Amino acid sequence: MATATTSDYAAGGGTTTQALAAKPNKINSKIILGELQKIYTSLCPRGCSTLPVSAFKSYLSGTQRVAIHDAPSGGEEVKETRVQKWVHKVFGHASQAASAEKLLSDDQDITFDEFVSYHATPANSALALPDPRKDWSRPLNEYFISSSHNTYLTGHQLYGSSTTEGYINVLRRGCRCIEIDVWDGDDGEPEVFHGYTLTKEISFKDVCKAVAKHAFSEGGSLWQGDAGEGPVIISLECHAGPEQQEKIVKIMREQWGDMLVQGIDPEDVESLPSPLELRRKILVKAKYLPPPPKVTPIDPTVPRVPPPAVADSSSDSSDSELEELAKKAHKQKPPKTKVTRTLAELGIYCSSHHFPSHAAQPFTDEPTSKIPNHVYSFSEKVFANLHAQHAESIFHHNKDYLMRVYPFGLRFSSSNADPTEFWHRGVQLVALNWQKCDEGMMLNEGMFAGEGGYVLKPESYRPGGIGIHEERRNLDLTIEAIAAANIPLPEKSDSPKRFEPYVKIEVHTETGTGLKKKTKAKRGIECTWNEKLEFKGIAGVIEKLTFVRFKIHDEEFGRDDLAAWACIRLDRLQEGYRFVNLINNEGDPSDGLILVKISKRVY
Template sequence: MSSNQSNQAFKCCFVFKRIFKLRVSEPPEDIKQLFQEYSENGNMTMEDLLRFMKNVQDEENATTEQAQTIFNSLKQLFIFHRRGLHLDAFFRYLLGDHNLPISSNVHQDMTAPLAHYFLYTGHNSYLTGNQLSSDSSVDPIIQALRRGVRVIELDLWPNSKKNDVKVCHGGTLTSPVDLIKCLRAIKDNAFVASEYPVVITFEDHLTPNLQEKVAQMVTKVFGDMLHRSDHLDEFPSPESLKKKVLISTKPPEEYLKAGDNKEKGKLQKLKSSSKKDDPKIGKSYSRNESDITDKDQLDDEEYMEEVDEDKAAPEYRKLIAIHAMKLKGGLEKILRKNDPNKVSRLSMSEQQLENAVNNNLGASIVIFTQRNILRVYPKGTRITSSNYNPFVGWEHGAQMVAFNMQGIGKQLRIMQGMFRANGGCGYVKKPDILLRPDFLLRRHLMDLSEVKKTLKVKIYLGEGWHYDFHYRHFDRFSPPDFFAKVAIAGVEADIKKEITKTVSDQWVPEWNQEFEFPLTVPELALLRIEVFDYDDSRTHDFAGQTCLPVSELRSGIRAVPLHNREGDQYKFTRVLVRFQFE
């Protein structure tokens, strides 16, 4: 062997050893001290563990049976003394699945009206990609439902022969999918992730004969799963609607009338801007971005052909469990009227909501959403299927903050974080501050500067990357250099971000750093943790993330699983974190 070859072999051997040399995660000093405090002579009995769970982990209702379950699980890992736990076994418990940061059970009151909950809501749920040219498919619908999404949006259009119903994003190059396929996909997957009700919102561009056809399809596919109701003075509860499907759209009598010159003018404007025929929907629409924006600003105002009330499909009207209304006459008029004898759903774009809030209508919107449902959807310029800040809707009581679920990004991770609450059932009870009487609510909105609670977050260490990632995923010739971002998402006063030090050349990074987050509205705050591999070019490699509702965080030292960019949980990768509230 030549000296050159020998040097190469030595280098490869050195690199190989450097990449694979793993330091076994060891308990931080805090953990060692706690173990000494709650054990005797290096041995922690089941009674000692129970005491630790109650005193340090704030699990006041912890039982002997729960402690026994933890002991049994550690026996299977062969790290259990006959008399109790040693330090490494205790450490493994802290990093294990019996010690997660939030509950996996539905625990909130589910007997209040639907208007008292945030619902996990999708926008254009059938699209696989962007808003202009991607395919329409049942796959994103299935994926959304299996992730816990409870509100699915379908845009209904006539096919080219006007004898059947297609689902697609009208006025674009998106391909269509048959409505019947979408309905069957919803039926088969509606209650896989949650038994609480699924709402289907129709954006309807159909003639009465096709509405009648939709009524037949929906009735045949869902049968007894379908919940019907007339006009209500209060919505039913999620508990009473378990395993039910609800249709929400505008009743046919609210469609455009022949004598409505104002609405007729909007329709003519859209028709006149047409540039080419769309064979998918048998109508002419412009395909430039400005017209897409116009369409989405009219999203639920149904720019369809004029329909006489006496020709409206009666069976279709009977399907509707949640009646949608127009912004006809202006938002202020709707908020002022707020009919006490009838509840409805109102839709507006993110921009329309921001404008209303800027015009001092915020408190009135919150009062409106105490009984009625508000749906907020992305503005039309989000053609790449990006999303907006959901807190604009949530802090004003909007139950259906509609998101494009097919992408990635910070806002979608925040949405996923919100709906990890309440066992991931897709329904999260609105905080009491959004359900207060008018005068108390307005007083609260004027007092958003007062810190109600401080969250302390201590990031100890992380592990599991060497199992979930290829050894060369981060760096070709060395172990990764991990650092973590710890941040609060919430109302504007609570937003804050901290960054840990970078731990070089370690698959098991130890940070041991604590951060404080003062919170004015802790009920709406979400904790974000992201880990990256440091890179000098500042294009740091993504290494995992999670987003958790602060109101659900369990105090004490917890094992926090990380997720990939899309929100799927890694099998092994997690960080050890201590949460304390003051």
């Protein structure tokens, strides 16, 4: 799998899919136009060369499953009906004004060019546009949050470059939780790098400057798309000593100013705020250290007893990773760095506590697991072991409290696990290596497409919601792969004449295995398949946690190279004749399109 580029629209954070779906498609392929002509002709009454508006409306409501209501869309003073509002939204471009008026007047037919124009609109993408009524007012623990691991790296985990560009890139792509590994710098100034590797150091101050400049969309008006407005969580993995920890705090306060959440003692937090309350704010996830005991007057008549030593009760999410790296480097892992209270005080809403691993029921019975702002961090390997013992407890814990899971330390090539495994367990912060466009990042793209880095969990995953068994459904899904145009080649040097593409559809569910089907291979970057791929009776489906992945491969001897792909969450997969916008195998947007017909039944 190719390494992702550093483009602001590289896939993974949801901005690529949104950018592709936010503008009308250019449909100039003779093959695509020919297939649309067949659909148009089949809708026209016998003997007619144009499509009556009434027939087009029936097509919209029947085949396309578009809800059209003539009831008013607002109060009594609002004259625009819902159908008018929908028409103006779909045919909103100036060049489509005539089509909009025809649809509203009912007295003229729809021409083929207007029919094509409709199918080219963003509203007709296979991916439904983001819901503008999305609820941003729920507590942080009720959202899945787009997260990055070893954000400073732009390639391999052992010898890739460390750069501020890594932070700029993922923030612009919609990531809302970034990781900063900070160490004592040789010149007395804190530095960011990956311990026990050949990665080069970068200045902690430069990282903070980059975060300050690129954390949020310009203008302060975009919740969804690009960086967005949702709060940014800094997963601070601090390996610096006390002296440089003071500098770390000073730098963050100076560079982030009013954006930094501060001034509240972690012990005073009773509940987590919402992304709306934290709009354009920066939160720090830091190790917890209790405040020093209050000084009381000494009674000379009472024998003095030495105070107990305060153990480091925090956990560092990179401890296990450092241990693996130290073994690889044939070195001894350094002792844990004790956090200063000054730094710990910044972990207001994300306070990293030591996990009580020796307890019989660590997620439910231990006092630490009931602290409102605590965060547990586990490597994917540790999480898997814990889940084998405490599956139900983890799920219920994650309804109320934050959890972060990050890649196992030996994933040196920057590969990723399947993030859906952790989302299904309610983990909010599934940290991925954004350096590579692999299956994990494709699924992350599908989850967060145009969502501004925050997706509200399904109801059964939130406190007080319905039971998870009540939310599970069955699924029948049929996708007819009709035709494609402008398919990007696996390699730029490949010949279009020798390119033999086929479409592969994969359905990702919690329990489903082997849910993959493919078409026969054709030839060229423009081709037709007209093949139906059916998935019947898929059980245990939660729409918001089910993903449909479209992939185009080049059929070859041996391994079939990936040419392009798209990933769409089931709850946003639209029915009818739709266009799937393709991303190339490096994670960059392309002009590639697949014309499909989608039918889904969730019951």
